[in-house]
Amino acid sequence: MMARQTGIFYLTCTLIIVTSGLFFGFDCVYLAQHVTPAIPAIGGALFIFVMATLFRTSFSDPGVIPRASLDEAAELERQMEVPNAGSPGTYRPPPRTKEVVIKGQVVKLKYCFTCKLFRPPRASHCSLCDNCVDRFDHHCPWVGNCVGKRNYRYFYLFILSLSVHCIYIFACVLTNLILRAQQDNFLTAMKESPASVIEAIVCFFSVWSIVGLAGFHSYLVASELTTNEDIKGSFTARRGADSFNPYSKGSIFKNCSQVLCGPVPPSLLDRRGYVVPDSSQAHHTGNMGTNTAPDLPPPAVVTTADEMLPAGENVKKREMISYQTPDGTINNKLPPLNGTSSPPTCGGRKNHIWDMTLNQLNYMGRSNNHAAIHGTNPGSVYPQPYRHSDYLSGTSVLPAVKGNKSTMSRGCSTDF
């Protein structure tokens, strides 16, 4: 749920729930008796499916690309300024686009100033959510979220099932009114069940837009386009005679299966990230970290540069260096001295990835015992590293072992 304004999402929920509620409460009672009890059953199943897909669309990460870390941003800036250095006198703005050829089609990648990265193809920055979203389709206020790579199929299923649900309710309501009108006239029938009239009005006005939208998105799915690309006309024949969609698989069936049943990457956001208070507090702990001498494997914190600088400058440097974690939180805290202390929120499934690199550096202290620890395991899944002993200055490298466990982090669920 990325949108700042969630009012329209509540409106969507209210409309669907109230209309369906009236349907089950009034029309279904009559229809179940006079026609068949299957009617409320089917209606119920449709309603559950609509709400499930709605919540799935609203509350799942659309495919947000986390903001670049400070080092990456600095590196990109450096690369972009170098070409300008040799042109005195003429002002040429630094290049903010990169061109890439995808399957014969030239695609321009734009630099995002907010996220400090070159947007991958098909990604776009949503100003409402203030994030770059992969395979950006559009920002849907009804759903209160962007629609992107990860939740497009739920959005599509939502509008499809909602249009079926809408048509279903409309049909049932009409049946109800007609059956009642057979005994009396139509006006009396409407007076007897006013709820049906309300439902009919709501459904009648929504059905055009929803069915229209469902049809439009069916076309987009079949041609592997996003709403964004369709509106901009990125790949239409207007742009150029040889402008084609490089992402299309060729056939409608393949495109549909790619979009609706294709693999879904997990969310790249770290929602359980620990937000560290600002630098004035953090640098104290940082200083403590660098000054104490550990007797465990050496931390990767101390460098010759730091030792040579006077303490005052060291403090300033630490303050300037703040790493931005992928989810945008600023982190000034230095890594812990011993590898066994874990981040405060360790234990979450996503966090074990952070802990793993911790252990990699811990392993440096044990690299001298490398040869003694390893054995061979013919069942190893991964490609074997080189055995050239001259390459590693005398120490022979033994193949990676499936069963060899280093200190694995607590949250890690992987099994070697």
Add this chain to the structure above:
Amino acid sequence: MDNMARLSSSQCTKVFLQRDFTEGTGVRFQNKFPQELEGKIDRAILERTINTVNSIYLEAESLSGRTYCESCFACMTAYIAYLCMDTHYEKCLKKVARYIEEQNKTVFVQQGLMLVDPAERGLRVFEICILTEQQNR
């Protein structure tokens, strides 16, 4: 998140390999050998590592029968199945993480380099840290 992956650039030089989009929007990293690593590591080793990682990502993003069945099954269970099991993509990402850790342990750290799993960088870049002498004790 305080951990070793957050080495700042005052502590080590960082080299970034950007994404390679020539094959489409799938996750793939450029295989060109950065100049800063000349002499530190054999070109072929780094290329092999990157190629292996790219192949695992390719497998993750491919639309195979398995992915298709997984998606349909999840849809039928109203996506509750995703609470109980990892998707194929997640399994592949874990495989990459394990592979990189193993490569770091066996090859790279001894050469004074450390690879960072791209998943920790939002799959934007493949980061290689050149560790300084103190860290490589």
